[in-house]
Amino acid sequence: MSVDTVFVGGTVVSPEATRQASVAIDDGQIVAVGDSETLPEASTTIDATDRIVMPGVVDPHVHIGDMFSMDDYESATAAAALGGVTTCIDFGWQAWEGDQSPYHAEGSLLEGVDRKRTKAEDAIVDIGLHGGITREDPAVLDELEAAVEAGVTSFKMYTTYEMGVTYGFMERVFERLSDLGAVAVVHTEDDSVCRTRTGQLQEEGRGDPTDYPDARPDYAEAMAASDAVRLATEHGCKYYGFHTTSETAATELARYRDRYGPELVRAETCTHYVTLEESVYAEQGTHPMLAPPIRPEADREAIVSHLRRGTLDVVSSDHCGYTRERKAAENWWDSAFGANGLQTELTVLHDELVVQREFSYPALVRLKCLTPARLFGLPGKGTLETGTDADIVVFDPTKTKTITADENASVADYTLYEGREVTGTVETVLVRGEPVVQNGDLVGSPGYGQFVERAVPTWDPTGPAGRTN
Numbered sequence: 001m002s003v004d005t006v007f008v009g010g011t012v013v014s015p016e017a018t019r020q021a022s023v024a025i026d027d028g029q030i031v032a033v034g035d036s037e038t039l040p041e042a043s044t045t046i047d048a049t050d051r052i053v054m055p056g057v058v059d060p061h062v063h064i065g066d067m068f069s070m071d072d073y074e075s076a077t078a079a080a081a082l083g084g085v086t087t088c089i090d091f092g093w094q095a096w097e098g099d100q101s102p103y104h105a106e107g108s109l110l111e112g113v114d115r116k117r118t119k120a121e122d123a124i125v126d127i128g129l130h131g132g133i134t135r136e137d138p139a140v141l142d143e144l145e146a147a148v149e150a151g152v153t154s155f156k157m158y159t160t161y162e163m164g165v166t167y168g169f170m171e172r173v174f175e176r177l178s179d180l181g182a183v184a185v186v187h188t189e190d191d192s193v194c195r196t197r198t199g200q201l202q203e204e205g206r207g208d209p210t211d212y213p214d215a216r217p218d219y220a221e222a223m224a225a226s227d228a229v230r231l232a233t234e235h236g237c238k239y240y241g242f243h244t245t246s247e248t249a250a251t252e253l254a255r256y257r258d259r260y261g262p263e264l265v266r267a268e269t270c271t272h273y274v275t276l277e278e279s280v281y282a283e284q285g286t287h288p289m290l291a292p293p294i295r296p297e298a299d300r301e302a303i304v305s306h307l308r309r310g311t312l313d314v315v316s317s318d319h320c321g322y323t324r325e326r327k328a329a330e331n332w333w334d335s336a337f338g339a340n341g342l343q344t345e346l347t348v349l350h351d352e353l354v355v356q357r358e359f360s361y362p363a364l365v366r367l368k369c370l371t372p373a374r375l376f377g378l379p380g381k382g383t384l385e386t387g388t389d390a391d392i393v394v395f396d397p398t399k400t401k402t403i404t405a406d407e408n409a410s411v412a413d414y415t416l417y418e419g420r421e422v423t424g425t426v427e428t429v430l431v432r433g434e435p436v437v438q439n440g441d442l443v444g445s446p447g448y449g450q451f452v453e454r455a456v457p458t459w460d461p462t463g464p465a466g467r468t469n
Contacts (some may be wrong), residue, residue: 010048025390028432054392056086061316071321077124078409079343086391093132128398134163150451154183160191178237187225207331213293218246241267247302268314286335317341340412351422377454394428
């Protein structure tokens with residue numbers, strides 16, 4: 001018996017440990033992990049000496065090809081591949097009418113899923129979708145079961161912006177999702193507080209980016225997070241809090257997690273909230289304009305502490321691909337909101353958490369690979385277990401590089417990490433056994449990525465958490 005490929009000599013990372021081992025893959029799947037002498041012969045042998053061999057990153061929060069990103073699937077997933085991300089979960093939006101809408105007429109949730117699946121045919125890495133509920137149409141409640149059957153098993157709502165929904169309607173969605181076993185994912189900021197404070201800043205002429213955090217304070221985030229998670233847990237609905245930024249919001253989520261357990265309450269933060277603090281608005285102007293804002297250093301430290309304790313489960317990118325031109329504005333409220341991050345998320349987080357803060361490699365794999373895969377119904381992703389997809393990253397843990405937007409595959413021609421020196425680089429990336437990055441260069445082809453139908457997940461209360469050991 002022979003196999004397609006064997007990685008030899010590397011340090012293989014599981015969610016619980018690291019060990020010197022070899023990994024054999026055949027027909028797109030991992031078929032064995034062990035001593036090289038015990039593995040079958042291979043058509044291709046890859047020397048991973050002095051390298052980390054880890055699962056591909058699963059990023060459950062990206063924006064591609066819609067009102068939140070100028071990237072199409074080819075450019076965004078090229079950035080993903082170069083960053084070691086082998087599976088992304090984007091959004092299939094229910095069309096709505098409004099100033100912020102790119103749509104000409106209202107449309108159904110299932111139409112939004114189909115629209116994104118068609119766009120995703122150019123993907124280089126694998127793709128999943130959340131359903132995006134953007135208006136209070138009771139008909140969407142009747143679409144949820146069909147969406148789940150189509151492999152879309154999580155659904156996003158906003159508490160703010162024109163596509164936000166009221167808590168009353170959100171409660172109806174939570175009830176239906178609970179019946180289906182599906183997951184609610186929510187962007188939480190209190191809309192009335194944010195709108196009022198933004199209006200005050202506009203009246204006062206405070207359009208400098210350094211004034212922006214005052215428009216969307218931490219307590220607005222915590223208020224909405226508390227209300228949303230309370231509604232979800234009252235109905236036994238799995239709740240996943242998006243992009244947690246502050247100590248106040250993280251503490252609220254942890255309170256409900258303590259009460260109802262991790263089988264109902266989970267949450268993420270994002271790379272930029274772990275690695276940056278609010279001085280970026282003075283240093284970079286409108287480039288870091290995103291919501292919720294990047295917070296003071298004390299909040300950054302609190303977020304890292306919650307990752308250590310496991311009360312925050314995942315670190316995503318919340319990737320939005322915009323150009324400098326689109327971000328430029330005289331007043332911060334006229335800038336596009338969002339920042340690119342797919343290509344840099346693994347290297348920057350490795351440098352911040354593993355190199356500087358002594359998180360372990362298993363902890364990194366839990367935060368970036370295994371936990372998002374498990375929480376979002378991807379049992380064949382995020383792990384190097386036999387029988388799972390051969391989504392593999394070979395990572396050089398000691399090589400240093402200076403980040404520059406000149407290397408961006410995204411349409412974004414800037415990076416929040418310009419000039420930052422990091423330790424650790426992505427060297428080789430496989431998606432289902434096929435190389436999409438070799439020696440740091442993109443070799444994958446548009447159209448290779450597949451849409452992944454996700455299962456309804458079971459959130460194991462004893463499952464992966466963010467321990468640092």
